[in-house]
Amino acid sequence: MQTLSRFMFLAALTVMSVAQAAPRDDILAAYAAQAKAGDAAFAGVSAVRGEALHRDRHAGGKADSPSCTSCHGENTRAAGRTPVGKTIDPVAVSVAPTRYTDAAKVEKWFRRNCREVLGRECSAREKGDWLAFMITQ
Amino acid sequence: MKPLIRSIAVGAALFAVGAVMLERAKAGSDEFFPPVTDPLTRQECGSCHMAFPAGLLPARSWQKMMGELDNHFGDDASVDAATARQITTYLVAHAADSAGHGDMRRWLRRVPASAAPQRITELPKWVREHREVSPREWTRKEIASKVNCVACHVDAERGYFEDD
Numbered sequence: 244m245q246t247l248s249r250f251m252f253l254a255a256l257t258v259m260s261v262a263q264a265a266p267r268d269d270i271l272a273a274y275a276a277q278a279k280a281g282d283a284a285f286a287g288v289s290a291v292r293g294e295a296l297h298r299d300r301h302a303g304g305k306a307d308s309p310s311c312t313s314c315h316g317e318n319t320r321a322a323g324r325t326p327v328g329k330t331i332d333p334v335a336v337s338v339a340p341t342r343y344t345d346a347a348k349v350e351k352w353f354r355r356n357c358r359e360v361l362g363r364e365c366s367a368r369e370k371g372d373w374l375a376f377m378i379t380q
Numbered sequence: 381m382k383p384l385i386r387s388i389a390v391g392a393a394l395f396a397v398g399a400v401m402l403e404r405a406k407a408g409s410d411e412f413f414p415p416v417t418d419p420l421t422r423q424e425c426g427s428c429h430m431a432f433p434a435g436l437l438p439a440r441s442w443q444k445m446m447g448e449l450d451n452h453f454g455d456d457a458s459v460d461a462a463t464a465r466q467i468t469t470y471l472v473a474h475a476a477d478s479a480g481h482g483d484m485r486r487w488l489r490r491v492p493a494s495a496a497p498q499r500i501t502e503l504p505k506w507v508r509e510h511r512e513v514s515p516r517e518w519t520r521k522e523i524a525s526k527v528n529c530v531a532c533h534v535d536a537e538r539g540y541f542e543d544d
Contacts, residue, residue: 305454324524325428325429326524326525327428327429327524327525327527327528328429328522328523328524328525328527328528328531329426329427329428329429329430329528347460351459354456355455355456355457355458358456359455359456
């Protein structure tokens with residue numbers, strides 16, 4: 244009986260994480276399709292490029308946020324902090340499984356944060372790369 | 381049986397009176413500002429900083445702020461039009477000078493009626509209430525900014541801003 248209920252629990256967990264993965268995969272696929280539409284040579288999103296985008300220091304943005312890590316921190320699985328001191332939930336999907344499942348919310352934060360860090364909006368390829376990196380984290 | 385019912389009734393009445401008095405005391409003090417209850421406002425205004433109680437600014441301040449979200453103290457905090465409308469409605473309805481918050485008017489003392497202050501931390505009353513905090517303390521790493529109420533007021537998220 245105990246084995247059965249444990250099995251049911253694990254099955255439910257699996258269904259739940261699959262249910263959350265689906266919209267995230269759709270968002271990633273949409274960015275990939277958008278990137279492909281803009282560049283025929285686009286060969287798919289890259290978590291490696293996404294990690295570089297996340298960790299590099301960029302010029303063009305605001306002085307106190309040259310990198311995504313300025314607020315989100317070096318460790319993707321740990322909490323970050325906004326310039327005014329509020330805690331930000333970790334960005335890694337492994338520890339924040341509900342993240343990146345609402346397309347409008349994802350777009351809103353890319354728009355805001357890319358402007359803060361890069362001084363411009365991110366391209367579809369950059370958004371796809373970054374999301375691909377977070378999915379591996 | 382009858383005396384029992386009577387004492388229960390008296391007890392309940394006393395409790396109710398006490399609860400009302402407690403609410404009055406909280407609303408009348410400088411230390412309690414009802415926290416944001418609208419989930420959308422709480423979420424949108426609480427991502428980068430604490431969702432400040434609407435009673436900390438007058439309605440005209442919130443209206444101006446909500447019209448300039450693309451440059452919110454230098455940051456892009458813009459939201460879609462429908463979201464902005466709903467948040468504005470909530471903030472205006474619960475502002476310091478709104479109908480239900482008569483006791484909050486004291487918080488706006490010496491704020492000219494023609495001004496729409498944007499920074500809570502520049503209100504004369506705020507400055508006065510924080511005059512005993514030394515400049516050195518503000519630079520402590522855990523505080524980060526004057527906007528980070530919870531660094532000192534541990535129950536700020538629940539509306540309590542007593543001295544800690």
